Amino acid sequence: MAYTVTLYFDNMVDETHYFKKEGEAAKCKSDLERKYRGQRLYKVRMEKEDE
Secondary structure (H helix, E strand, O other): OEEEEEEEEOOEEEEEEEEOOHHHHHHHHHHHHHHOOOOOOEEEEEEEEOO
């Protein structure tokens, strides 16, 4: 399994990070959510990818 964490700005992809472990992806997602908390134009999504 692979995981992607995508940061969206105004509904457009801004950054995409790729991880092999779910724990690392979840940590990145929570860090990005904390960094952009209170800024309504930013959204973070984590997805599981089949290899």
